[in-house]
Amino acid sequence: MVSDAKYGRTDSTKCPHSSIDASKTYDRFASVTTGTQEICDLKQTCLPSKPRGGDPYPGVYKYLNVTYECLILGGWGIWEPFGDCSATCGNGIQSFQRKCNNPVPETNETYCIGDHIQNLECDASPCQGSWGCWQTVGHCSHSCGNGTKLKVRECNNPVPTNEGTYCEGENTTLEWCNLRECPVYKWGHLKDLNLTKEELKDFMKEEINELKANLTVDNKNTSSAIRRRISASDDRPSAASFGYFGVVMLATPIVLMVCLDFNHLFPECVKRRIAK
Known part of the structure; x- marks a missing residue:
């Protein structure tokens, strides 16, 4: 590190030259500390430039007197x-x-x-392949009675690299599903006998007759028939009169509406009558 730098001559014996008179005293210099620091600090070698402020000793052989301190520069160790x-x-x-x-x-x-x-x-060393998780593909083959479903897996946990070996084993398997027993039907076994329609009718004759008997409607036991049996008839004149009166009351508004709207309902008939 440069602490001081002087350009000029302060001693007749330093840097001897023919232009220097040994009996003469020289004491002129110019400070160039700042410029020298800029050029030489933290450098192992440097070449200072001339001062910018002019020549302190025109015609005299001069020198640069630098005072500095050597510092230890850091160096990198190994990685x-x-x-x-x-x-x-x-x-x-x-x-x-x-x-x-x-x-x-x-x-x-x-x-x-x-x-x-x-x-x-x-x-690092080669990556050996390893299986990922099993994944179900599709649905169970049967809704009941020991079905199967397909499951697959991939060699991606991890994927083999750097010439690593592929996963050992199969990438597909079948798994049992819907193990519950299927409902048993009375005639379910007939589908495996390859019987004709007539043979099936004959085979199921008793069951069919039983179904017909259970499904036949007895007209004597319908609700209307039961009401007729349990409802008593009313032969009183007042009851009949009251019924007729009700019918008249219901029919009167309808007749009035038809009469009032006759011209709108049948305009062609009205035109023909007027024309005659």
């Missing part, structure tokens, strides 16, 4: 693994780190330049 590979098999990522300790820098200004962590691809 070392930082953690494990991200994958247990196949290609993964692994972090590596290095330390600024070769040598250790003296100050923060001389710290190593560059990244101290990097991620590199790591090549």
